[in-house]
Amino acid sequence: MTIDFSPLYPKLVNLILDTIFVVNESGEIVFVSEACHQLLGYSPEEMIGTSLVKYIHPEDLERTLAAARRVMSGHHHVDFENRYLHKDGHAVNILWSARWAEEDRLRIAVARDVTALRRANQTRDALYRISEAAHEAQTLQALCTGIRSVVEELFPESCLHLGFNDPHTETLTFPDWGNEGRCMDSETLLARAATGSENSLALPMVVEKAVLGLLIIERAATATVFNAADQSLLEFIAAQVATVIERKRADENLRFLAHHDGLTGLTNRSLFYDRLETALRSASRNEGRLALLYLDVNEFKKINDTMGHEAGDQLLIEMAQRLRDCTREADTVARMGGDEFTVLLTDVHGRDSVENAMAKIREILTLPVALGGATVRVSCSMGAAMYPEDGETASQLVSKADSAMYGSKRQM
Template sequence: MTIDFNPLYPKLVNLILDTVFVVDESGQIVFVSEACWQLLGYSPAEMIGTPILNYIHSEDRERTLNAARRVMSGRSHTDFENRYLHKDGHAVHILWSARWSEEDRLRIAVARDVTALRRADQTRNALYRISEAAHEAETLRALCDGVYSIIGELFPESDLYLGFHQASSGRLNLPDWRTKNGWIDWQVTPDSALAEVFGSGKALLASRDPAREGLGLRHDTGSGVANWLAVPLVSQETVLGVLVIEHSSATVEYDEADQSLLAFVATQVATVVERKRAEEHLRFLAHHDGLTGLTNRSLFYDRLETALRSANRNEGRLALLYLDVNDFKQINDTMGHEAGDQLLIEMAQRLRDCTRDADTVARMGGDEFTVLLTDVHGRDSVENAMAKIREILTLPVALGGATVRVSCSIGSAMYPEDGDTASQLVSKADSAMYASKRQL
């Protein structure tokens, strides 16, 4: 029995899970199978008679045209990949097999959706690159810049916000992408979608707030367009910060696949951020006093040596102050070591408050502190600085329910008058401090 398959061809084509396209030599779609619904969200009736270029991602049009010309010259394609735009606006990665029918002057192609495979590739690449960025980045900001580049490739048309939560203030610190090292301070307003993310510790798809970039609209006030997506950075059940992407177009929506991908990246980022913060804290402890947070003896000598080299090159002047708290042992003995520690912390903060950012305050050990004053103009300016320090340190201090007053002894040394090396200046200032103490 002879079977006529011609009537069956349309049915057979429409049973194929991949989408079949037939395009004429002018680029018009003359046939498309019903699988186009699933692939791009359009019906065959919507696509037939329209240019195939209408559906191709703008960044892939030129190379797609070049590939089409090769097919039309008689060279079949079996592994060409490009991106089309779904009816809802998101990109679809398509792998093509195409050939040219010279007799019919038609380009016949089968399109397979490989978006899921590309997402898996992107996820693996993101994990590798985040690990690489964590290894190479020396600071938290450098890590943020690496993440910014990675997210920019995963979501190329979205704006990115990467914020770190400050538990004490409820605010966020965000890298200022317009500058190399700058940061932005953000208030998380209670009526925003971002506040909901911090409150729940869960990812959220919501609508972009056009009046407040990055904050998002809550569900009950949004337009229903999911063009805002935030995932928390969570480590050991603590919300460290948040990753936010948003799109300015109301025709582009994120979906659960986007949320899963960003959440995966956020998990890696949170782990790296926690480790990077720990590393920075260890570096800080290596160069700072554990009780007061001041520069320690080792870092102080490094800065003093650097300041001396600079002063020598520029014929500048600097001063070194050496001071200690009078009768500190008596406070320790009568009020306890905890009160003594609180006094040292208070003295350290007062020294920070009455010196310039360019100066260095250090704890040398016990109740002894040093202050490095750079770019001084003469001994009078040094005496004025010492008088200011004495005045501030002698203000009353509340310790354990009591109010006490303390005084300090200060010695000074100037470069180049009192020495031209670190050891000479420290020795001179130390001797002057003890001479001052003996006069009490």
């Protein structure tokens, strides 16, 4: 006995988890299974009679129409993927299988939601690329630029801002690394993060309960809104970024301490000699001139003995900052040990310019200093040596400047 199952077909079609679309040659939906509600948030009644184009993500429209034309010319599609817009505004990744029924002049397609699969792949790829960026980046700035590239590929038409918390000042700053020309000031970013919107998300970057900063991502007003899946992915990325940034900061701090003085942050003796050797090679090649200043703080031991070592440390920190302030960016200021400092002046034009630089330093260092509730004045002894007149090697110049400094001290 032959059983006619045709009355069951509509029920069977609506039991399929994937969504079945039937579209005429004008692009109008003539049938859609009930699974469309789960897929795009619309009921069949809302979609039937409307144009399929209405639901396609704008960025995928042209290639989707081109694929539809290929199907209508007799080429079956079994692996075409694009994005549609859910009724609530978020994007849905869809994998299509489609064929053209010539006898009925209809395009018949089955649509499968692969958003979760794509998101899982994106999460894996993002983690790999962030790890890769952490491995390749030599500085925190380079790392942040790499992270921004990863996130803005995942979320087109978006702008990522990374804010960093300063535990000493309890302030949040947003450097524009890799985001030049479009990074808003900190107050504007924080205001937007506090108010929130469908087109922006603000996520803390936390490591072991310590808040390192804030990850803020904004989409253009015309872009699709963020959904729960987007937020989940960005929370995962924020956690990974926080871990990587903490490790990178620790690495940078170790490298910094290897070449800088722990108290003042100035270049240390080792790095100073490296820079001096480099400057000498450059001056030799280009027939240039440079000067080396050697100085110490007069009666520093007396301040240490009478006011305490903490006051002495504060005085050295203040002297170091003043030396930074009164020298050029191209110059190098170093702490050689104790209260002794050196200044490497590159591209000098003669002894007059060196004497002017020394006079400026003396004037600034002798300004009053507040130490432990008291105000003190200090002076410095300083000697100078010039290349090539006073020596052609690092040791010769340092020895000459050191001797000149002690000569100055004897004349006091």
